[in-house]
Each structure stands twice: as structure tokens, then as C-alpha cells.
Amino acid sequence: MSLPRDIWRLLNLPCEGMTELGSRAFDGPMGRAERLALKVHLLTCGPCRRFLRQVGELRVALKRFSSEDESGRDLTGPRLPDEIRERIRRSIRDR
Amino acid sequence: MSDSSDPELWVDRHGDGLYRYALSRLRSPEQAADAVQETFMEALRRRGTYEGRSSERTWLIGILRHKVIDQLRRACRDRQDERAREPGETEASFFDRKGHWRLAPTRWVRSPADGIENGEFWEALNRCLSRLPEGIASAFLLRELDGLEASQVQEILGITPENLWKRMHRARILLRRCLEINWFGEAKVSDQVRTQNPGQLARKGPD
Known part of the structure; x- marks a missing residue:
């Protein structure tokens, strides 16, 4: 299919499809038609613009979160059940 | 590993953190507990290879990550039918039938x-x-x-x-x-x- 026809087809995507395209852009390179169609849609669509900007900000926070994960700082949430804790302690001692 | 790091203390120091890591990815408490136990046992076997370049937690999470991935692989083989299921079909829809925002940000x-x-x-x-x-x-x-x-x-x-x-x-x-x-x-x-x-x-x- 030709580039203009691809862009035309993509330009008819509603916000659901456009935010999916935008989301995909976070995960890897996109084709030229997709990139152009998304750009044009975002020029005129405030909610999609806002969605992608907020999701982008969240990704930055998530990067921090994953390093917190390994920092040893424990957040509240489910705890390792006591019987499992005891089971693991026993297996460590028995080795 | 340094002398201060007694394996029996690992469970108190990292048990909850590792369990939450596994649970968030596996969702099954039994599978998460098994993955944590296997992680501690493997860490015990590999204690000599830990060089202290990363924190103890990072080292343990690195082992656990492989355990979790193994479990996910097995789960995916066991539940072939899950593959075909469209994710999120039961959630409230954020878009109307035509794909326009219903619940805009x-x-x-x-x-x-x-x-x-x-x-x-x-x-x-x-x-x-x-x-x-x-x-x-x-x-x-x-x-x-x-x-x-x-x-x-x-x-x-x-x-x-x-x-x-x-x-x-x-x-x-x-x-x-x-x-x-x-x-x-x-x-x-x-x-x-x-x-x-x-x-x-x-x-x-x-x-």
C-alpha cells in the first residue's frame, strides 16, 4: 500500500486506536505512516495528547520504582506468610 | 558474601520484598512462595559467586527474576487457551463503541x-x-x-x-x-x- 493511503487509513482511527499507536511508540520504533498519522491526530486531540503525556511521566516514575524494588525499602503490602518463612528457615538450616 | 550476611537473616531482611516481587508478577501466592524459597536455596548454593558489587537485595532479585520467568513460561504452556483471550475484555470500557473517549483523562x-x-x-x-x-x-x-x-x-x-x-x-x-x-x-x-x-x-x- 502507498504511504498516503496508509496515512489516510490510519488517520481514520479513533482515539482508542491512536492511543494504542502512541503506546506502541514507547515500546519500539514505528513506521513512517504510523508516526505521521499519530502526529496529525495529536495536533487536534487534547485528551489523547494528555493521555500520552501522563503515561510518559508515569514511565519515568516506574523506572524509579523498579530501582526502589531492589533497594531493600519495603513498601506495605502482602507479607511472606509465617509458615512459608519458617519452611524456608528450616531448609536453610538443614543444608 | 560478607560475614555479616548470615543466610538465616536473609529471610527477615528480604523475605517480604522478594515475595511481593514474585506475587506481583505471578499472582498465585503458592507459586510466589515457591519462587522465593527456590531463590534462597539457589542463593545459598551460589553464595561463593556473590562478589558484593551489587546490593544483597539486587543479587537476590536477579535470581528470583529467573525463577519467576521460568514459572511464567510453564504457566503459559499449561494454559494454552489463555493465549487467545483478549486482555481486558471484562474491564469497564474507557472508549465508546466507536473508539472515542468515554472516560477521558x-x-x-x-x-x-x-x-x-x-x-x-x-x-x-x-x-x-x-x-x-x-x-x-x-x-x-x-x-x-x-x-x-x-x-x-x-x-x-x-x-x-x-x-x-x-x-x-x-x-x-x-x-x-x-x-x-x-x-x-x-x-x-x-x-x-x-x-x-x-x-x-x-x-x-x-x-
Whole structure:
């Protein structure tokens, strides 16, 4: 299919499809038609613009979160059940 | 490993953190507990190879990550039918039938950057991540938090690229919405301003 026809087809995507395209852009390179169609849609669509900007900000926070994960700082949430804790302690001692 | 690191202390120091890591990705308490136990046992065997270049927690999480991925691989072989299921078909729809916004994103009155130093923000993020539906959560966490390549995630979960994009999109929609309700949104912030410390939260200008 030709580039203009691809862009035309993509330009008819509603916000659901456009935010999916935008989301995909976070995960890897996109084709030229997709990139152009998304750009044009975002020029005129405030909610999609806002969605992608907020999701982008969240990704930055998530990067921090994953390093917190390994920092040893424990957040509240489910705890390792006591019987499992005891089971693991026993297996460590028995080795 | 240094002398101060007695394996019996690992369970107290890292048990909960490792368990939460595994549970968020596997969702089954039994599988998560097994993965944590296997991690400690393997760490014990490999104790001599730990060089102290990374923190003890990072080293243990590195072992656990492989255990979790193995479990996810096995689970995907055992549940072939899950592959075909469209993720998120039961969630409330954010778009109408024509694909236009039904529940459009609202303005955030604070940004994630404002929350970085705030424990409450991490709690909210943690809660929202744990509410993601199972198949969506494992794809999203492996990709966004563990930093695996898209092709690796597809292979581990036995899904097509198209399916992975759909799951990532769904995860972003759900996570964004959950945090809007629990942290960023106008309703949440004005709630806190009323009940906690008025004047402390700087309001951002309109966007």
C-alpha cells in the first residue's frame, strides 16, 4: 500500500486506536505512516495528547520504582506468610 | 558474601520484598512462595559467586527474576487457551463503541516528579500495579519494571507482538486511571488539602 493511503487509513482511527499507536511508540520504533498519522491526530486531540503525556511521566516514575524494588525499602503490602518463612528457615538450616 | 550476611537473616531482611516481587508478577501466592524459597536455596548454593558489587537485595532479585520467568513460561504452556483471550475484555470500557473517549483523562494537579520523595506515592503506585489483571500485569511488569525486550516478553508469555502491544496499552490505561483516582487527580488532591495539610500542595497551572 502507498504511504498516503496508509496515512489516510490510519488517520481514520479513533482515539482508542491512536492511543494504542502512541503506546506502541514507547515500546519500539514505528513506521513512517504510523508516526505521521499519530502526529496529525495529536495536533487536534487534547485528551489523547494528555493521555500520552501522563503515561510518559508515569514511565519515568516506574523506572524509579523498579530501582526502589531492589533497594531493600519495603513498601506495605502482602507479607511472606509465617509458615512459608519458617519452611524456608528450616531448609536453610538443614543444608 | 560478607560475614555479616548470615543466610538465616536473609529471610527477615528480604523475605517480604522478594515475595511481593514474585506475587506481583505471578499472582498465585503458592507459586510466589515457591519462587522465593527456590531463590534462597539457589542463593545459598551460589553464595561463593556473590562478589558484593551489587546490593544483597539486587543479587537476590536477579535470581528470583529467573525463577519467576521460568514459572511464567510453564504457566503459559499449561494454559494454552489463555493465549487467545483478549486482555481486558471484562474491564469497564474507557472508549465508546466507536473508539472515542468515554472516560477521558483529566488534568493532574501534581506530577509524578512531585511524588518521588513521597512514600504515599509509592504506596499508591504499588497498589495500582497490584490491581492490574493477571495476564496484563506480568507482561507490563516484565517489560516496564524488569526492562526485558519486547521479543523476550512475547516468548516467555507465548503471545504475539500484536497481543503484547494490546496488553501494554491496556495496562497503561488502567494504571493511569487508577493513579488519577488515587494520587494525581483533582478529587484526590482537594480531599487531602481539606483533610491534611492545606497549602502544602502547590497547584499546577492549567495544561
